[in-house]
Amino acid sequence: MSRAVVKPGIAVLALASFATACATPPPPPVAVMAPPAGPCDESMGIEAPLLLEVPNPNRASVMAADVTAETACWSNPETGINTPYVIAQLPQSETQLLLTVIAPLDRLRTLATDVRTLDANGQVVRHFERDRFVTLGDGYSLQLTPRAEEAMVAVSVDPELVGLTHESIEMGISTSQVYTGYGTATMYHGHDLQTERSYSFEGRVVFRLLNVE
Amino acid sequence: MRKFLAVLALLATSACATPYVAIPYEADQNPVATITLIEDVGSANVMAYEFASAGGNFGLVGAIVDAGVQSSRRARVEEVLENAGFDAQAFFRTRLTEELEALGYAVEIAQIDGRNRADLMETYPDDGDEVQAYLDTVLRSYGFVSAGAGTPFRPHASVEAQLFNPDTDAVLMRNAVIYASVGQPQGQIVLSPNPRHVYNNREELLEDPDRLVDAVRAAISETAVTVARLLAP
Numbered sequence: 067m068s069r070a071v072v073k074p075g076i077a078v079l080a081l082a083s084f085a086t087a088c089a090t091p092p093p094p095p096v097a098v099m100a101p102p103a104g105p106c107d108e109s110m111g112i113e114a115p116l117l118l119e120v121p122n123p124n125r126a127s128v129m130a131a132d133v134t135a136e137t138a139c140w141s142n143p144e145t146g147i148n149t150p151y152v153i154a155q156l157p158q159s160e161t162q163l164l165l166t167v168i169a170p171l172d173r174l175r176t177l178a179t180d181v182r183t184l185d186a187n188g189q190v191v192r193h194f195e196r197d198r199f200v201t202l203g204d205g206y207s208l209q210l211t212p213r214a215e216e217a218m219v220a221v222s223v224d225p226e227l228v229g230l231t232h233e234s235i236e237m238g239i240s241t242s243q244v245y246t247g248y249g250t251a252t253m254y255h256g257h258d259l260q261t262e263r264s265y266s267f268e269g270r271v272v273f274r275l276l277n278v279e
Numbered sequence: 280m281r282k283f284l285a286v287l288a289l290l291a292t293s294a295c296a297t298p299y300v301a302i303p304y305e306a307d308q309n310p311v312a313t314i315t316l317i318e319d320v321g322s323a324n325v326m327a328y329e330f331a332s333a334g335g336n337f338g339l340v341g342a343i344v345d346a347g348v349q350s351s352r353r354a355r356v357e358e359v360l361e362n363a364g365f366d367a368q369a370f371f372r373t374r375l376t377e378e379l380e381a382l383g384y385a386v387e388i389a390q391i392d393g394r395n396r397a398d399l400m401e402t403y404p405d406d407g408d409e410v411q412a413y414l415d416t417v418l419r420s421y422g423f424v425s426a427g428a429g430t431p432f433r434p435h436a437s438v439e440a441q442l443f444n445p446d447t448d449a450v451l452m453r454n455a456v457i458y459a460s461v462g463q464p465q466g467q468i469v470l471s472p473n474p475r476h477v478y479n480n481r482e483e484l485l486e487d488p489d490r491l492v493d494a495v496r497a498a499i500s501e502t503a504v505t506v507a508r509l510l511a512p
Contacts, residue, residue, distance in 0.1 A: 126298055164300065166466065197511065198303075201470070203463035209303045234471035235433070237426040237461045239331045254331035256427020256461075260474065276466075278300055 094173035097264035098135075099229050101148040106139035110220055112188040115155040116273070123161065123279035129154065130272045133177055133221070140222060149180070151222040154273050156183075156212045161279055163212055167221060168272040170205040171234075173261075177269030178227035181208050183216040191216050196224065201234075204272070206265075219273070227265040235260050299466035304442060304452035306512045311412045311442070311451070313385040314510070316376060319394045320368050321417040325495075326435070327356040327484070330461050331427030352481050356422060359488045360495065367499060371418050371438070374500045378507030379414075389413070399441045399453075406445055416440045416506060419455075421499055423484065426461050432478040434498035435459040440506045456505045458498040470501050 121127040131137075137150040156165070169177040179199070183191045191213070199208050212219075236259045243250045327349070334345030360367070376386045389410070393400055397419045404410075419437040435458055442452040457464065459472040476494040478484040484491060 124300075164302070166298075197508065200468045200505075203460065203465050203467055203469050209301050211303060211305065233474075235459075235474060236463075236471075237424070237430070237433070237459065238463065239426060239461065254335065254427065256329075256331040256425065256430040258426045258430035258433075274298070276298060276300060278302075 095175060095268070097175035097229075097266035098268040099264075099266070101223075101225065101267055102135055102139040102150055104139060104141065104148045106141040106148045108141055108143075110140050110151055110153060110184075110188060110222075111138060112153055112184065112218060115153040115218055118154050118157055118165075118273055118275050120157045120159045120161075120163070121275060121277045123277050126274050126276045128272060128274050130270055132268075132270050133223070134268050142222065142225075145225055147225045149222040149225065150267065151220055152271060153184070153218050153220045155218050156216060157275075159277070161277055164209060164276040164278050165212055165219065166202065166204075166207055166209050166274040166276070167219065168202065168205045168207045168274060170270050170272060171261075171263060172269060174263055175266040175269055176206050176232070176263050177271055178224045178265035178267070179206065179208070179271060180222045180224035180227075181210075182220045182222075183210070183212065184218040184220055185215050186217040188218070196227070204274075221271050223267050224265075225267075228267055229264060231262055231264050233260065233262045299455055299464065300453070301455070301466055302450055302453040304510050306510075309444065309449070309451045310512070311384070311444075311510075313387060313411045314379055314414045314442070315387045315389045315410045315412065316372065316379075316414045317400070317416070318372065318388050318390050319392070320372055321394060321397045321419065322368065323397055323418055323420050325353065325357050325360055325367065326420055326422035326424070327353045327432065328423070329425040329427060329432075333428040352484075353422070355481075355485055356491065359485065359491050363488060363492045365492050365495070367421050367495065368418055370496065371416075371436075371499050371503055374503035375414075375416065375507060378504050379510065382507060382511055384510070384512075397439075399439055403443050403445050408446070410445050412451060413443045413445060414440065414510075415443060418499070421495060423478070423494075424459055424461055432480075432484050433459045433472040434476050434494035435472075436495075436498040436502045438502045438506055440509070442510065452509060454506070454509050456502045458502050468505060470505060473497055 119127045131152045133150045139150050169179045182193045332345050334341040379386050417439045421436040423432040424435040425432045437457045439455045455467040458470040460469045
């Protein structure tokens with residue numbers, strides 16, 4: 067009797083572990099080539115920005131946001147093309163800050179970031195040209211030192227960049243544990259991967275604020 | 280010893296948790312017309328290093344064997360560069376000067392002592408009104424790197440640069456540029472290596488001396504171009 071009860075339980079457990087082991091991970095998100103359908107705002111709304119915090123000296127605070135079809139969108143009058151956007155508020159600080167706006171390198175895509183700094187009224191102070199962007203270890207990035215009159219940073223999408231691809235070779239070291247007969251040992255393995263990504267209307271943006279004492 | 284330090288530095292930059300503190304150049308806030316480039320860009324020796332090597336995974340004996348293999352490879356690459364009369368430091372300086380001049384800067388070269396290994400200088404001479412800004416650059420490492428056993432060798436160069444105003448004691452720009460980085464150093468500029476320059480093993484690396492020299496030139500040149508671009512007016 068009891069065996070008859072246990073067997074289905076085991077079967078369910080086995081099925082569950084089988085399903086877990088064989089679960090296919092979701093495919094990485096692909097680049098989005100189309101702008102938001104809209105309707106979009108005629109100006110960027112500054113009412114609910116992300117709030118960046120001043121980190122301790124020589125430390126960084128990090129905040130990330132996903133830029134998607136659900137993100138607020140703006141009809142850029144310069145290009146006539148809709149773009150999603152995210153606004154982060156820069157904190158007041160007595161010490162020098164270094165802000166890095168990063169579009170992390172996803173497996174297949176990178177957000178085609180376009181960055182402006184805004185004053186407290188939402189007026190553009192600086193709009194950064196594409197040649198100011200570099201690839202840092204973390205992604206497609208812009209480094210800037212906020213100025214006194216700059217209260218916010220706005221990240222939208224550069225439509226001219228969307229659809230362009232960038233290839234890179236990524237080298238690194240990973241580790242694994244192996245049993246040697248006398249115990250476990252850490253083995254180091256090198257990897258050397260050639261990757262190709264497209265700039266996208268959607269993706270993740272990371273704000274890293276460093277307190278440079 | 281220098282090679283060991285360079286490798287250690289490269290690993291540290293790959294693995295460190297504290298981001299590199301860069302200072303972006305704000306040309307409109309601190310306009311500079313003449314850059315005084317410090318002639319001494321360090322004295323790093325060439326490297327030809329395989330990071331996660333097979334030998335390194337097998338204890339002390341493996342490490343000793345590995346050290347011999349790495350050293351022998353490095354010596355052969357150094358020999359090729361020497362036979363070609365290639366001076367990495369002079370080449371870097373020349374390329375950087377060319378790129379700065381192409382951006383519209385007047386460039387002067389200054390002979391200043393006081394470089395400590397592969398670090399930026401801690402102090403700069405106070406030359407009153409004679410020097411508008413010192414550009415201090417260090418070629419931290421160059422040569423070839425492989426991520427590990429079974430992965431190819433690729434040309435590599437790593438540079439740190441700082442623009443300093445001796446009049447105000449202000450650092451106007453600081454950044455680090457790595458061509459072919461093993462790992463993803465936070466906050467440092469990473470340049471992906473040219474896929475054309477790939478060598479699957481030591482024999483391939485050494486079989487064509489001209490190609491080897493070209494690959495090292497390409498890595499150093501790209502870092503010099505990138506450093507200059509950081510100072511775009």
